[in-house]
Amino acid sequence: MGHLASGGGRSPGASLSVPVGGRAKALPWWRTPSVRRYLFGYTLLAPAVLYVGVLVGAPFLFSLYLALSDASVGAPVARFVGLENFTSALETGVFWTAVRNTLVFTVGAAVMKGFLGTTLAFLLVQPFKGRRVVRGLVVIPFTIPIAISVLGWKWMFDSQFSVLNWALSGLGLIGEYGTPDWPVWLGQPMLALASVMFVNVWRSFPFSAIVLLAGMTSVSPEIIDAAKVDGATFMQRFRKIIVPMIAPILFVGAAFDTVFTLSDLSIVYLLTNGGPDGATEILPTLAYNTGIRGGALGRGAAISLFLFPLLLPAMVLLLRTLRRRQY
Amino acid sequence: MAVVAQRAPWSRRAKEIRRHTLIYVGLTPYLVIAVFPILWMLITALKQEPDLYRMDVVPFWFHLPPTLKNFEFLFQRTFYGDWLVNTLSISLFVSAITLLTAVPAGYALARLRLPFAENLGIAIFMTYLVPSIILFIPLSRVVSELGLQDTWWSLVVVYPTFTIPFCTWLLMGFFKTVPFEIEEAAMIDGCGQFGALLRVVLPVSWPGVITSVIFSFTLSMQDFLYSLAFVSISEQKPVPLGVATELIRGDVYFWGSLMAGALLVGVPVAIVYNLFLDKFITGITGAVIK
Numbered sequence: 007m008g009h010l011a012s013g014g015g016r017s018p019g020a021s022l023s024v025p026v027g028g029r030a031k032a033l034p035w036w037r038t039p040s041v042r043r044y045l046f047g048y049t050l051l052a053p054a055v056l057y058v059g060v061l062v063g064a065p066f067l068f069s070l071y072l073a074l075s076d077a078s079v080g081a082p083v084a085r086f087v088g089l090e091n092f093t094s095a096l097e098t099g100v101f102w103t104a105v106r107n108t109l110v111f112t113v114g115a116a117v118m119k120g121f122l123g124t125t126l127a128f129l130l131v132q133p134f135k136g137r138r139v140v141r142g143l144v145v146i147p148f149t150i151p152i153a154i155s156v157l158g159w160k161w162m163f164d165s166q167f168s169v170l171n172w173a174l175s176g177l178g179l180i181g182e183y184g185t186p187d188w189p190v191w192l193g194q195p196m197l198a199l200a201s202v203m204f205v206n207v208w209r210s211f212p213f214s215a216i217v218l219l220a221g222m223t224s225v226s227p228e229i230i231d232a233a234k235v236d237g238a239t240f241m242q243r244f245r246k247i248i249v250p251m252i253a254p255i256l257f258v259g260a261a262f263d264t265v266f267t268l269s270d271l272s273i274v275y276l277l278t279n280g281g282p283d284g285a286t287e288i289l290p291t292l293a294y295n296t297g298i299r300g301g302a303l304g305r306g307a308a309i310s311l312f313l314f315p316l317l318l319p320a321m322v323l324l325l326r327t328l329r330r331r332q333y
Numbered sequence: 334m335a336v337v338a339q340r341a342p343w344s345r346r347a348k349e350i351r352r353h354t355l356i357y358v359g360l361t362p363y364l365v366i367a368v369f370p371i372l373w374m375l376i377t378a379l380k381q382e383p384d385l386y387r388m389d390v391v392p393f394w395f396h397l398p399p400t401l402k403n404f405e406f407l408f409q410r411t412f413y414g415d416w417l418v419n420t421l422s423i424s425l426f427v428s429a430i431t432l433l434t435a436v437p438a439g440y441a442l443a444r445l446r447l448p449f450a451e452n453l454g455i456a457i458f459m460t461y462l463v464p465s466i467i468l469f470i471p472l473s474r475v476v477s478e479l480g481l482q483d484t485w486w487s488l489v490v491v492y493p494t495f496t497i498p499f500c501t502w503l504l505m506g507f508f509k510t511v512p513f514e515i516e517e518a519a520m521i522d523g524c525g526q527f528g529a530l531l532r533v534v535l536p537v538s539w540p541g542v543i544t545s546v547i548f549s550f551t552l553s554m555q556d557f558l559y560s561l562a563f564v565s566i567s568e569q570k571p572v573p574l575g576v577a578t579e580l581i582r583g584d585v586y587f588w589g590s591l592m593a594g595a596l597l598v599g600v601p602v603a604i605v606y607n608l609f610l611d612k613f614i615t616g617i618t619g620a621v622i623k
Contacts, residue, residue, distance in 0.1 A: 046526055047445035054438035054457065054497050057430075061494045062460045065471035072471060126363050134356045142607055144360075144367045149606035153557035153573040154599035158374040161588050167385065169373060169392050183388065212367060216610065220620040255618040261462070262617060269464030272557035276577055290466045290558075297470045298562050307470045314467065321462055328455050 073308040079301035091308035101309070103284045104292045108316070111203055111288055112267050118207045119263070123214025130215060131222050145212040152209055153272045159205050160277055163191035192278050195285030202286050205273050210263050217259030221252035254327045261324040268316055289313050371596075378403050378593035385588055403589035404597070413594055415568045416575035419485045420554065420598065423571055426489040428549035431496040435545060438497075439504030440530055444513075454505055461498035465558045468494070476563050485571060487563040492553045499552065500545040503616045507541030508534065544612050551606045554598065572598045 035041060073091050077084035095101045130141060147155065162169055166183060168191065174180045181187025191201045225248055233243050271290040274280065280287035280295070289312055297306015377385065379399040390396050407413035441447060442454045472491055481487035511534055519533040520526070535542065560574040567579055576594040580587045606613075611622050 043445055043526075044447060047441040047447040047450075050437035050441035050445075051447075051453070054434040054501055055453075057434055057493055057497055058457060058460050061472070061475070061491065062463055062468065062498075065468045065475060066463060068471035068474070069467060072474075122363070126360075129356055129359050129363075132352075132356055134353055140360055140364065144363055145607060145610055146371055146603055147367050149551075149610060150371065150599045150603040151554045151557075151573055153577055154595040155370060155374075157577060157591055157595050158370045158377075161377060161586075161592065162370060162373060167388065167392075172388060172392055208366065208370070216614055216622065217618060220614050220618055220622045223622055224620040255620045258618045265462050265464055269466040271466060271561075275557075275561070293466060293470070294558070294562070298473065303470055303474070310467050310470060313464075317462075317464070317467075321459065324462065325455065325459060328458065329451075 069307045069311065072304050073311050075304045077303040077307075079303060084304065087304070091305045092312075095305065095309055095312070100284055100287060100292065104287045104289050104309075105312070107199065107286060108268065108288045108313075110199065111206070112264065112316075115203045115206045115210070115267055116260075116264070118203070119211040119214045122207065122211040123218055126211065126215035127218035127222065130219055141216075145216060147209050148212040148216075152270065153276065155209065156205060156273055156276045159201075159208075160192075163201055163277065165190045165193055193282055195282055198278050198282060198286050202274050202277050205277065206267055206270070209273075210267070213263060214259065217255060218252075221255040224255065225251045254330065257323050257327045261320040261327075264320040265317060268313055268320075371600075374592040374596055377588055378590075378596055380589060382589060403587075403593040406587070406590045407594050407597075411579060411590070411594075412567050412570070412575060413572075416570055416572045417598070419569060420571040420573075423485050423488050423492065424550045424553045427492045427496055427553050428546045430489070430493045431500050431545060431549045432542065434493070435497050435500035435504055436535070436542065437530075438501045439541075440508050440534065442501070443505045443508035444516075444534075454502065457498050458502040459498075461495055461502070465495075465556070469558055469562045472559070473562055481563075483564055483566045483569055485564060485569050488553075488556070488560055488571065491559050491563070492549075492556065496549045496552055499548060499616070503548070503612070504538070504541050504545060506616065507538050507544075511537055544609060547605060547609050548613065551602055551609075554602050 036045075072084070074086060074088060075084035076087045076090075126144065130137065130144075161167075170191070171180060171183070171188060175182065175188075180189060189197055192198050229247060230243060233247055238246070269290060271294055274286050274288055274291050275294065278286045280291045289309060293306050293310035293313075296302050296309055300306070376393065376395075379401070380395060381397045381400050381402065384395065384397040387396065438457070442450045442457075447453075472494075476482055476487040476490070479487075479490065481490060515533055515537070516529045519529040524532060554571075554573065557573055557577070560571050561578075564570050564574065567575070570579070572594070576591060576598075580591045580594065615621055
């Protein structure tokens with residue numbers, strides 16, 4: 007009867023080992039069904055938890071340690087230097103350029119992909135012929151590995167043979183090659199920043215659209231109809247049903263995209279590597295160039311940790327959403 | 334009356350056509366933005382060298398016959414063959430490590446009613462969001478301590494840091510949908526708990542297992558930073574890194590073969606990922622796309 011008494015939750019381990027009468031008391035504690043189930047369960051969990059703990063948790067703590075030391079590639083023994091890596095980073099101009107660019111990049115790109123993603127989702131939610139094909143084509147930028155598609159963009163942004171310039175020039179929107187009206191996308195500071203942002207938008211707007219689409223289609227028409235029957239007004243339906251059902255989905259999507267955008271190095275590294283003259287320097291490229299190329303592991307770790315306060319809101323939002331979700 | 338009745342279906346059809354036209358017109362700019370860069374890469378990959386550098390003719394089409402020279406160049410003059418083998422080997426090993434750890438973990442979290450299972454599951458998933466940019470410097474130390482610097486084995490060790498969290502989460506969802514009854518039946522028939530997992534639960538969860546393998550492959554190929562930071566020897570690189578770093582000599586870009594090398598791997602990955610994209614979205618947001 008033990009399994010019935012143990013409540014609504016069902017688990018094969020619990021429900022099958024039915025202790026009968028006095029025999030249950032005779033079992034030593036480590037052989038009781040629930041302890042054996044826990045042991046079994048945590049044994050199954052151990053490999054994954056250990057792997058992630060050793061290669062994500064420990065390195066994260068290690069990077070805190072590195073950031074407080076003068077570790078470098080050449081010198082194996084590191085000295086504790088306190089907050090020097092952080093303060094010296096704060097004193098360099100290039101660091102503040104990187105912070106500013108990172109913020110402009112992230113916020114600007116978010117606005118653009120929010121707009122493109124929302125409008126696209128409203129189109130894709132309609133029933134029409136060829137919907138699956140269109141969806142399959144329009145998500146290609148998200149599914150193709152970013153380091154690969156960036157190479158295509160690099161070629162399209164070529165200073166002389168840019169196909170974009172050819173088209174714009176043909177339309178009369180820009181001047182001829184060699185004149186000041188011929189944009190050199192990756193060579194002019196403002197244009198370079200706009201270009202790397204646009205490639206990020208290009209990569210992510212299908213994701214925004216699909217996540218929004220998932221949110222829209224997750225609200226079943228029956229619930230809306232039921233609310234209508236019960237006399238809910240449009241605003242009530244929107245506030246009490248649609249927003250609470252869609253919001254958690256959008257939060258998770260937004261958190262994912264923010265983390266990707268903040269931490270992605272490949273677009274800027276491959277297109278401009280921070281140039282021209284620091285115009286597209288962002289924290290990831292600065293951390294990479296300082297830590298790996300320059301060999302100053304401690305300073306590189308400190309710079310990458312400056313990303314953490316920017317990442318934190320996204321992660322907290324995600325955590326809260328996931329904890330509220332019902333499974 | 335009769336005239337109206339005859340007209341009604343016509344006007345409905347006209348309305349449908351009008352609606353479709355509006356939708357297609359609205360979708361066109363998105364499709365062009367999304368697909369043109371890939372098409373342009375394809376055209377570039379198939380063009381002969383002199384045909385790439387002409388501004389006097391429409392660049393969207395071939396003015397010299399298309400060629401496969403750029404693909405030949407990849408295999409004859411670069412380490413592209415090695416990169417392909419490296420990429421495949423990395424993905425295979427990463428998939429194996431991921432399955433061996435994520436399947437038991439997902440099962441335990443979903444079905445064994447462990448204390449703290451919910452929080453533990455969320456904690457594992459959250460590690461998926463700790464970005465490589467924060468971890469690559471300490472991991473470079475780990476990699477060199479293990480003596481794996483400059484070999485693709487370093488990536489086999491590192492990639493599971495994001496595939497395990499994602500796949501554990503994904504499999505947790507799959508295992509929750511398997512009815513408890515079949516497991517109970519198996520145990521009544523004499524299977525142990527582990528036996529029930531192997532013989533009954535796994536066989537009916539194969540879509541989840543296959544999805545995990547697919548994501549181990551595609552997520553491994555989305556990486557750039559780890560390979561850039563840990564592997565600098567030409568023969569040891571995976572395809573994305575190799576193409577991006579080895580087909581440029583100083584200021585000279587081999588655009589044709591760059592695009593050829595990029596697409597040869599990029600397109601298959603994009604297609605496979607495309608087929609499983611709904612599962613990816615469901616995995617992270619919990620919402621099902623209809």
